[in-house]
Amino acid sequence: MHKGHLDNNEEQIKDTLGMNDIISVLRNEFSNIYLVDCKSQQIEIYRYKNQAVGVKEILQTKQPYKAAIQKYIEENVVLEDRKKMNAAADFEHVCSQLHKIPQFTVHYRVKRDGVLSYYYMKCARIGDADTFQRVIFAFANEDADVKQNEIEKIIHADITTGKRKILIIEDDALNREMLCEILKDKYDILTAENGEIGFEILEKNYKALSVILLDMQMPVCDGTEFLKKIGEDTALASIPVIVITANSDEDAELTCLNLGASDFIRKPYNADIIKGRVDNVIKLKESTLMLAAVEHDELTGLYTRQVFLHYAKGIMKFRADTPMHLVVAKIIDFKLIKHMYGNKKADEVIGYLASVYSNRVRNGLVARQGHNSFVGLFWEDYKTFEQKLKNVISEVKANLPVKGLMVKYGVYKDIDKRLPVSAICDCASMAEESIADNYDCDMAYYTEEMGHKRINNQMIEIAFESALKNHEFIVFYQPKVDIDTEKVVGAEALVRWYKDGTSLISPGEFIPVYERDGLIVRLDEYVFRQVCSLQKRRMDKGEELLPISVNLSRTSALHEDVAKRYIDIIKENGIPFSCVPIELTESAAIYNDRVKAMTEQLTDAGCILHIDDFGVGYSSLISLNQFPFSTLKIDKSLIDDVCQSKGKTLVEQVITLSKLLDMKVVAEGVETKEQLDIIKALQCDAVQGFYYAKPMPEDEFIEYVKGIQSKNQ
Structure with a gap:
C-alpha cells in the first residue's frame, strides 16, 4: 500500500499515526481512502480497492487531487449530480468548510x-480548525455497512485536535492541576479523580490515548487495582502507564513493573523530568506500534479475541436498541486435519474461512478465537441475517479446501446485552457444542435450557475445590469378568460425586465441564492416587491384587509431565505397575508426538495400556499401530447391536483383529444373557457390564470379589 512521500518531522509522524488509527477503525467499508496535503494537494493512498475512484495513474501530475477528482466525477457521477459534486469537492471549498466543522x-x-x-x-x-495540514477523503457505497453518526463520532473523538492525548488519574486536585499546567502546552489532557472513573474514560478513548499518568494511592480503585484491571484487556494494556508515586520502595516499583507499568514519576514533581519521561514513553509506544500488533490475528488479519471482546462491548453500548446476534463457528477435529494434511493445508482452511466470514456477512464484527474457531457479532433483522448466514454456511460447505470437513455454528440470536461479551460467546459456544457430534446438523441456537445448563456448569466449576478437599469425589469399581470362568479378573475405576456427602451428581454432568476447563487433569490424578492407595492396602494385607484400570482423559494425556507424575505415584506406593493399567480413549490416542512420547514413558516404566471406547472414534487402526496397547475394550455402542447380523459381524472382526495383534479383548456394556452368549461364542476374553455388576463403592466391590471368587473355587 503506497503512502506517498512523507517528511520525517515529528508533526507529520503524529498526523500519520492519527490517520492509521482512523484507517484501523474504518476497516473495509470505504473502498478508497486518501489523505491530501493542504499545501501541495498531493495525495497519499491509504486504500485503493475501487479503480473507478482511483488516482494512481495521475499521481505524478502537478495537481493530482484536482485531476483525480475531476476525472472521477466526469467518468462516474451521474450528469444531474456533477455540478453539485464539482462544487463540493473543490479543494478550497473543502478546506473552507473544515475550518468551520x-x-x-x-x-x-x-x-x-x-x-x-x-x-x-x-x-x-486532521488537526484543529486553525492549523490542520491534512484532509481525509473517504469514498463508500451507501449500502455499505457504516453509519454516518458512528464515523462522525470516531473522527470527532480522534482528530479534532493535533495534539497527542494523555490521561491523568490523580485523586489530589492540586496535583492534577500541577500536572495539567506542566503538560497542557504540548498535550490534550483528560483527567480522572480515581481509578474507576479513569477506567471509564480509558474505555471510551483508548484508541486516541498516547499515555496514562497514574497515581498509586487513591481511595477508589487505586493504582494497583487499575493496573490489574487493564492487564486483563489486551487492547487497553497496550496503552503505556507512567506511575506517579511518593514511595521509593524498590519492591513497590517491582510490583508496578510486573503489572505492566512503563515508567515512574516521583513526587515532588520536576517539570523537565515529567516532560522528558512522558515524551520518551510516547515515542517508544509509537515506534513499536504496540496497538496494531495486538489487534489482528497474524494468519487471517481478523481481530483477535481480546480486541473483539473490547470492540463488541462498545458496539453493544452504542447500539443499545438494535437487535444483535452472536455466532461462533468451529472446525471439528482440526488437530486431525493438521495431522493428515499438514500445517500448510490447515492454514489454508483457516484463511479460506476468514475470507468468507469477513467478506460475505455485512453489518458485523468478525474475529478469530483459538486455533480452530471464529466469532462474529452482527446487527440487523434476524430473518435477513439468518438467510445470509445460511447462504454462507452452504458456500463454505461446498468450497472448503478439505472436502468433508465439518464446521459447526452456534447462534445466540437477540442477545441479552446486559451479559458480558465473554458470557454471550459462551452461550453461542454451548449451542455449537450441542451439535458437535451431529453429522446431520450444521447450526444450532442457544436456548434458555442451555442457559440453565451454563449456570449449573459454573456452579460445578466453583464447587470443584471444596469437593476435592472434602473427598466428595468417590471412586467406584466395576468388575471385569472372565467370560469362560466367570471369575473377576480386574475392574475399572469410575468416579462419582456425592455433593455435600448426600446428593449424587451424574458423571455426565461434571466430567464434560472439567474436561473443558482443564480441571479434569487434577480429578484424573486424584482417582489414580485413590486406586494406588487401595492396591497398596491390599498388598500390605497379603490380598490378591486384581488389576484396576484408571481412565486418562485426552486433556490429561496432553498435559506436561503426566507420565512422570503417574510413575512417581506408583513408586511412592510401592505397588507393581501392572496392577494399575491406564485406559486411553480412542480420541485421546489420535497419533500425536506428545501423546506417543507419554505412552512410551509409561510402558518403559512397566505400565499397562488399554484402549477404551474402541469403535466410536476416527483413528482406531492408527491408534492400534502407533501405541503399545495390551487390551482393547469394545465400546458399548457396538455391543448394543451385537444381537443383529451386521452388529455381530462387526464385533467379530474387531475381536479377530485384536487376537491377530496379540491383544486381550474386553466387551463393555454387556447387559443381557443373549449378548453374553454371542460374545462368548466370538471368543471375547472378558466382559464388563450390568449383566454381572454395576459400578460399586470400594467396600461393596471387595465383598463382591470375595463372593465371586469363593463361589468359583
Missing part, C-alpha cells in the same frame, strides 16, 4: 454498466 459528507449517485448506485464522500480534517 471537523467533517462533512457529500452524497451523490454513480452509474456504472447501466447500474445506478448511491455513494457518499466523507471529508474530515
Whole structure:
C-alpha cells in the first residue's frame, strides 16, 4: 500500500499515526481512502480497492487531487449530480468548510454498466480548525455497512485536535492541576479523580490515548487495582502507564513493573523530568506500534479475541436498541486435519474461512478465537441475517479446501446485552457444542435450557475445590469378568460425586465441564492416587491384587509431565505397575508426538495400556499401530447391536483383529444373557457390564470379589 512521500518531522509522524488509527477503525467499508496535503494537494493512498475512484495513474501530475477528482466525477457521477459534486469537492471549498466543522459528507449517485448506485464522500480534517495540514477523503457505497453518526463520532473523538492525548488519574486536585499546567502546552489532557472513573474514560478513548499518568494511592480503585484491571484487556494494556508515586520502595516499583507499568514519576514533581519521561514513553509506544500488533490475528488479519471482546462491548453500548446476534463457528477435529494434511493445508482452511466470514456477512464484527474457531457479532433483522448466514454456511460447505470437513455454528440470536461479551460467546459456544457430534446438523441456537445448563456448569466449576478437599469425589469399581470362568479378573475405576456427602451428581454432568476447563487433569490424578492407595492396602494385607484400570482423559494425556507424575505415584506406593493399567480413549490416542512420547514413558516404566471406547472414534487402526496397547475394550455402542447380523459381524472382526495383534479383548456394556452368549461364542476374553455388576463403592466391590471368587473355587 503506497503512502506517498512523507517528511520525517515529528508533526507529520503524529498526523500519520492519527490517520492509521482512523484507517484501523474504518476497516473495509470505504473502498478508497486518501489523505491530501493542504499545501501541495498531493495525495497519499491509504486504500485503493475501487479503480473507478482511483488516482494512481495521475499521481505524478502537478495537481493530482484536482485531476483525480475531476476525472472521477466526469467518468462516474451521474450528469444531474456533477455540478453539485464539482462544487463540493473543490479543494478550497473543502478546506473552507473544515475550518468551520471537523467533517462533512457529500452524497451523490454513480452509474456504472447501466447500474445506478448511491455513494457518499466523507471529508474530515486532521488537526484543529486553525492549523490542520491534512484532509481525509473517504469514498463508500451507501449500502455499505457504516453509519454516518458512528464515523462522525470516531473522527470527532480522534482528530479534532493535533495534539497527542494523555490521561491523568490523580485523586489530589492540586496535583492534577500541577500536572495539567506542566503538560497542557504540548498535550490534550483528560483527567480522572480515581481509578474507576479513569477506567471509564480509558474505555471510551483508548484508541486516541498516547499515555496514562497514574497515581498509586487513591481511595477508589487505586493504582494497583487499575493496573490489574487493564492487564486483563489486551487492547487497553497496550496503552503505556507512567506511575506517579511518593514511595521509593524498590519492591513497590517491582510490583508496578510486573503489572505492566512503563515508567515512574516521583513526587515532588520536576517539570523537565515529567516532560522528558512522558515524551520518551510516547515515542517508544509509537515506534513499536504496540496497538496494531495486538489487534489482528497474524494468519487471517481478523481481530483477535481480546480486541473483539473490547470492540463488541462498545458496539453493544452504542447500539443499545438494535437487535444483535452472536455466532461462533468451529472446525471439528482440526488437530486431525493438521495431522493428515499438514500445517500448510490447515492454514489454508483457516484463511479460506476468514475470507468468507469477513467478506460475505455485512453489518458485523468478525474475529478469530483459538486455533480452530471464529466469532462474529452482527446487527440487523434476524430473518435477513439468518438467510445470509445460511447462504454462507452452504458456500463454505461446498468450497472448503478439505472436502468433508465439518464446521459447526452456534447462534445466540437477540442477545441479552446486559451479559458480558465473554458470557454471550459462551452461550453461542454451548449451542455449537450441542451439535458437535451431529453429522446431520450444521447450526444450532442457544436456548434458555442451555442457559440453565451454563449456570449449573459454573456452579460445578466453583464447587470443584471444596469437593476435592472434602473427598466428595468417590471412586467406584466395576468388575471385569472372565467370560469362560466367570471369575473377576480386574475392574475399572469410575468416579462419582456425592455433593455435600448426600446428593449424587451424574458423571455426565461434571466430567464434560472439567474436561473443558482443564480441571479434569487434577480429578484424573486424584482417582489414580485413590486406586494406588487401595492396591497398596491390599498388598500390605497379603490380598490378591486384581488389576484396576484408571481412565486418562485426552486433556490429561496432553498435559506436561503426566507420565512422570503417574510413575512417581506408583513408586511412592510401592505397588507393581501392572496392577494399575491406564485406559486411553480412542480420541485421546489420535497419533500425536506428545501423546506417543507419554505412552512410551509409561510402558518403559512397566505400565499397562488399554484402549477404551474402541469403535466410536476416527483413528482406531492408527491408534492400534502407533501405541503399545495390551487390551482393547469394545465400546458399548457396538455391543448394543451385537444381537443383529451386521452388529455381530462387526464385533467379530474387531475381536479377530485384536487376537491377530496379540491383544486381550474386553466387551463393555454387556447387559443381557443373549449378548453374553454371542460374545462368548466370538471368543471375547472378558466382559464388563450390568449383566454381572454395576459400578460399586470400594467396600461393596471387595465383598463382591470375595463372593465371586469363593463361589468359583
